[in-house]
Amino acid sequence: MSDTHGVHMQIGQVAARTELSIRTVRHYDDVGLVTPSVRSAGGFRLYSEADVNRLLVIRRMKPLGFTLAEMKDLLAALDVLDDRKSSAADRKAAVQCLREYRTKTDESSERLRQQLAYAEELAELLGERAEVRVRAGRR
Numbered sequence: 001m002s003d004t005h006g007v008h009m010q011i012g013q014v015a016a017r018t019e020l021s022i023r024t025v026r027h028y029d030d031v032g033l034v035t036p037s038v039r040s041a042g043g044f045r046l047y048s049e050a051d052v053n054r055l056l057v058i059r060r061m062k063p064l065g066f067t068l069a070e071m072k073d074l075l076a077a078l079d080v081l082d083d084r085k086s087s088a089a090d091r092k093a094a095v096q097c098l099r100e101y102r103t104k105t106d107e108s109s110e111r112l113r114q115q116l117a118y119a120e121e122l123a124e125l126l127g128e129r130a131e132v133r134v135r136a137g138r139r
Contacts, residue, residue: 064108
């Protein structure tokens with residue numbers, strides 16, 4: 001089965017490519033975030049490269065704390081910008097949406113950097129404490 005971008009992939013292949021579980025990919029279909037491009041004669045989900053790219057956007061959003069509604073909103077804005085038939089007003093609104101989500105992404109990224117710094121500080125402290133115990137002959 002082919003589309004204009006190549007071969008359609010089964011859900012297991014998509015899960016492997018996106019590093020998402022099959023269950024998560026199915027969930028995103030169930031909630032309407034990424035609907036497979038086609039279904040096989042047997043009813044199996046078949047995904048295009050564009051579907052995989054949408055899943056990758058979602059995968060990037062998830063650790064930043066975006067809600068499902070925000071994910072849908074951002075994907076819709078990206079769709080508007082990808083559609084050459086979109087009106088100027090729709091494009092303008094989509095660009096504004098992207099700007100707002102860029103700001104949220106930057107803020108969330110900063111919070112994650114701070115959390116990572118705390119985790120690295122803890123790892124260093126634990127390593128130092130373990131080393132002191134080993135040198136003192138206490139394990």
